[in-house]
Amino acid sequence: MDLAGFIDTFRDSIAQRVVESYPPLYRPSEQTVQLPTLLRRPLGAQADAIRGAALSLGAHQGTTVVGEMGTGKTFIAASAAHAAGFRRVLVLCPPHLVRKWKREVEETVPGARGAIVTSITDLERLRLLPRSGPLFAVMSRERAKLSFRWQPAVNERWAVAGGRLVRDEETGDPFRIPCCPACGEQVLDKEGVPLSLGDLSRRRRVCDVCNSPLWQADTAPPPPPPPLPARRLREAPDAGLLRPLRRRRGA
């Protein structure tokens, strides 16, 4: 029996078990949840998905909307954040969907502004804007990942052979070589070729001998932010909203 057949045969027991394990927060037949005005009318089950997700957003730190392609997950998520009363929302999504999110948010939530941000500085600027309608800051998740800063972590010692300093063939100057901070071995790549500090800055590597990381998080303090009056603090994003998971057909 394949998975589809299994689900078909035991669907009632499976559904009962799911409801027992995950008691629903929202039952459309028993609860009435008022939806705020939206610029587009929810179709089919979208209204219930929005109500459920909004209730969940009010009760939990994270909420996941799952649905097939074309069921309107972006629309549901944007509407749910609005219905839950969030006025400042950060959207992290794949790079190719940044513009779609901005468009959908502005076509869905009355008075909302979608702003594409590419850096923390952009976010900081947005935060200082005068408060008007709901604000959705949309950022590519690849950008968000790139903001992690790191630097090589190695010791350097003078290159020595036979008790004498080795000199650079071209300049005639002695030079230093990067070494593992844990075991002290010279840092080589998998082929045994010595790596320079430049090589180590391009990619995060571990020591070939003892597996210690040859990089560390860059902890240099960022430039000090402008002082934050208490009033401003309240304008930080209300919710991080991740792009909903997509269930693949037949999965």
Ligand SMILES: [Zn+2]
């Ligand atoms: Zn090592």
